[in-house]
Amino acid sequence: MSASWLTLTTSALREPKTTVIAELARLLVDDGQRVLIAACTHTAVNTALAKVVEAGVADVLRVGARKRTSAELDAALRAADHDPDAHFSRELSSGAASLSQLRFRIESAPVVAATTNACASDRVFDVLHRQAGEGVAPFDVAIVDEASQLTEPMALAPINLARRFVLVGDDFQLPPVVTASDALTANLEPPAWEALREAGVAGLDRSLFERLRPHVPHVLLTVQYRMNEDVQRFPNQAFYHDRLRAAPTAAARRLPLSSDHLATLDDEMRRRLDPERASVWVATEGGSSRHVHEPEVAAVVETAVALAAGLAAGGALRDDAIGVVAPFRAQCHAIRTGLREALPAVHDRIEVDTVERFQGREKDAMLVSLVAREWSDFVMDRRRLNVTLTRARSKVIVFGPKELGRRMIESLASGEI
Numbered sequence: 001m002s003a004s005w006l007t008l009t010t011s012a013l014r015e016p017k018t019t020v021i022a023e024l025a026r027l028l029v030d031d032g033q034r035v036l037i038a039a040c041t042h043t044a045v046n047t048a049l050a051k052v053v054e055a056g057v058a059d060v061l062r063v064g065a066r067k068r069t070s071a072e073l074d075a076a077l078r079a080a081d082h083d084p085d086a087h088f089s090r091e092l093s094s095g096a097a098s099l100s101q102l103r104f105r106i107e108s109a110p111v112v113a114a115t116t117n118a119c120a121s122d123r124v125f126d127v128l129h130r131q132a133g134e135g136v137a138p139f140d141v142a143i144v145d146e147a148s149q150l151t152e153p154m155a156l157a158p159i160n161l162a163r164r165f166v167l168v169g170d171d172f173q174l175p176p177v178v179t180a181s182d183a184l185t186a187n188l189e190p191p192a193w194e195a196l197r198e199a200g201v202a203g204l205d206r207s208l209f210e211r212l213r214p215h216v217p218h219v220l221l222t223v224q225y226r227m228n229e230d231v232q233r234f235p236n237q238a239f240y241h242d243r244l245r246a247a248p249t250a251a252a253r254r255l256p257l258s259s260d261h262l263a264t265l266d267d268e269m270r271r272r273l274d275p276e277r278a279s280v281w282v283a284t285e286g287g288s289s290r291h292v293h294e295p296e297v298a299a300v301v302e303t304a305v306a307l308a309a310g311l312a313a314g315g316a317l318r319d320d321a322i323g324v325v326a327p328f329r330a331q332c333h334a335i336r337t338g339l340r341e342a343l344p345a346v347h348d349r350i351e352v353d354t355v356e357r358f359q360g361r362e363k364d365a366m367l368v369s370l371v372a373r374e375w376s377d378f379v380m381d382r383r384r385l386n387v388t389l390t391r392a393r394s395k396v397i398v399f400g401p402k403e404l405g406r407r408m409i410e411s412l413a414s415g416e417i
Contacts, residue, residue: 016225016247017168021143022051024166029057029110033140037113038158042068044145044360049113050076058082061106063114063124065090089124107131112139116150120157128161137163144168146360147209151176152201155208171210172239173387174359178204226362228253230278231392238412239386255365255394261310269306278395283402285373291328293371296399300324300367301338303397304350307365308343316364317349323363324352325388327379331371359387366392370400380408 025035037052039045042064049060050073058080062069066088077084085091089106096102106127119125128138142162147155148169154176159165181187185203188196196202200211224232225247236244254275262270272280282303287293304322311317326332332352339347351363368388372379385408389396398405 018048018051021048022055025052026055026057028141035111036139036142038116038119039145040116040150045113046070046073048145057111060111061109063089063118063122116154116157148207151204152208167209169209174383175205176207223247225250226393235389253394256314256316257310261313272303280397281405282399284399287373291330292334296369297334297338299399300335300369301342305342319349321364322350324367325358326369355384355388358391362391364393365395368398
């Protein structure tokens with residue numbers, strides 16, 4: 001492992017983050033260096049690699065099968081006049097005329113992209129290790145995206161393939177998902193805990209990104225391109241010490257709802273959907289289950305129906321227009337069922353999922369169902385709230401008890417969460 005690194009921490013969303021990754025990769029390749037790009041998800045790998053191709057580095061190799069790719073990466077390769085099949089290791093292994101031809105293609109690409117799982121197991125890296133020679137890293141630099149979501153062992157998979165590495169992430173958002181209770185920092189017991197703490201290590205829920213950031217050079221990308229200024233205001237103050245700035249292309253963004261459509265709604269629904277109100281709280285009470293809040297299900301569904309109708313009327317009901325997030329899968333299931341019944345023709349255009357599944361995603365409008373009727377350390381976790389409140393481009397509508405909202409704001413302001 002190299003003793004030279006840089007960490008980039010970003011709350012500025014996919015576009016600027018991947019632009020930085022792509023420009024860094026291009027500069028390194030121009031300098032004659034070989035680059036590995038890695039991330040924990042196929043989506044993140046494909047997005048970053050598409051930007052690299054658009055930046056002018058089309059000689060890339062994507063480890064894996066083309067079925068894992070995205071329209072964005074396909075389009076970038078075709079725009080560069082390249083056949084996408086010639087850039088995927090699985091397709092290359094099927095179509096190569098000889099093993100030597102396949103090996104040459106693998107060994108010659110200046111940019112290789114793979115998931116962190118593939119970095120630890122795919123045979124492409126066996127070929128590259130043999131090319132580099134025993135004890136020599138096959139890459140000059142590894143750029144690891146979404147590093148704050150990786151457990152430390154998984155982050156080491158790409159890092160150990162390079163002489164230097166760059167970590168890109170945001171440790172103000174969700175940490176690695178760890179299901180084994182004895183691997184969590186909170187459950188480490190002496191003497192193991194004492195030894196780990198002295199080494200600067202914690203449980204698997206603490207990423208290498210989080211551990212290294214206080215000790216190595218790092219930079220915060222302060223210009224974000226997702227949220228308009230009003231959506232940005234509260235999370236910026238609560239989580240980022242008011243350091244974020246909305247890019248000019250995002251700052252004044254509003255939902256494209258016509259006044260004619262708004263005029264058809266009752267006063268309460270107009271308040272919820274008003275494009276000039278970027279953040280709206282909808283008070284809900286009652287509920288009889290811990291993980292399903294029936295009144296919130298009904299309120300979310302009726303709001304989504306009115307919003308979908310307004311966006312459809314203006315031709316703006318895209319797949320990335322509306323998202324619904326809830327902390328529990330049972331609530332998500334109940335909301336999906338309600339939407340399927342209320343909007344049989346377009347319900348599948350509204351994405352409903354848990355907070356963990358929405359990290360890294362964005363929508364024009366986000367409807368947030370808190371479910372909790374009283375304070376919950378799980379629902380009100382600082383990082384979970386940050387992810388929840390920063391998915392929207394133009395509008396956030398939060399459903400929950402008034403008292404819960406009041407305490408949430410007070411607790412964030414005081415630093416309690």
